[in-house]
Amino acid sequence: MKKLGLIGGLSWGSTARYYQIINEGVAKRKGGLHSAPLVIESLDFATIAACTSMEDWDCAGSELVAAARRLEAAGAQGLMVCANSMHAIDRRISDAVGIPLIHIAEAVGARMKADGIKTAAIIGTRNVMAEKFYRQSLVSYGVSLLPPDMELAEKVDRIVYEELVHGKVSRESERFMKSELADIAKQQVQAVVLACTELEMIVDVRANLLPIYDSMSIHAEAGIDFILG
Known part of the structure; x- marks a missing residue:
């Protein structure tokens, strides 16, 4: 090994x-x-x-x-x-x-390409959503992405830095993420990328309307x- x-x-x-x-x-x-x-x-x-x-x-x-x-x-x-x-x-x-x-983004992109995913949305913190590096990596694997939702990114920032990095998991944040994922599922995408290594703490990646690609796992x-x- x-x-x-x-x-x-x-x-x-x-x-x-x-x-x-x-x-x-x-x-x-x-x-x-x-x-x-x-x-x-x-x-x-x-x-x-x-x-x-x-x-x-x-x-x-x-x-x-x-x-x-x-x-x-x-x-x-x-x-x-x-x-x-x-x-x-x-x-x-x-x-x-x-x-x-x-x-990390290349690992996600390779998995999505293997699964035949062509369209997706990204959920992440402000740095990930505002910068081009992550999106460019996924696009290079043939994935078309929804425009970045910076309002959502600001809310994710708050949840991550005020709660998750401290090991805090709130029902309110869990409900918020579930609602956001349900809204994304109504759009023309095949999957969602969790582009934050802490988000799996409040998102059940197996129980959503769309496939969830958890970057950390x-x-x-x-x-x-x-x-x-």
Whole structure:
């Protein structure tokens, strides 16, 4: 098995889910007492959040590049960033190391292409919805996307940064997301992408009118594939 490096803490709760999903997947596919060979750099999310709130990608980039180099030095043969928004600087991170970066949006796009999905909506935080990097990745896999709903993105931002990164799950937020997903299902799309690693905390990805592509779980499964070659 290959050793995989995770840049986490973005937030720590979603990183814990990555760790769980990857280990469960390796154990299921390998059997016996097998678990995943992982190296984790869990960053201080407050430092990164301060950078991105000021749209200071250089600030965030220096933190993530340093983490990527430490993971490579620790023997990681591949790299994953356990967040969606930080893939805005994916090129800077991958150029700083000699190991491959498994891109979250490319993992989602490949899964959607394999499933024959041609139209979709994205739900994510303001950074993901406002920047082009995520949408361009999905479009490159033949997926046509609804225009970004920035009003929804602002509400998702509040839920994520005021609740989910603190481990808080409210019924109000669960109902809000269920209502938004029902509204999206009325439009001409085949699926919805959850482009935020915390949203699975308040969205039942198996109980919706449309197929839900949860970026976090799909990315983690790509990590399993890498580990097992």
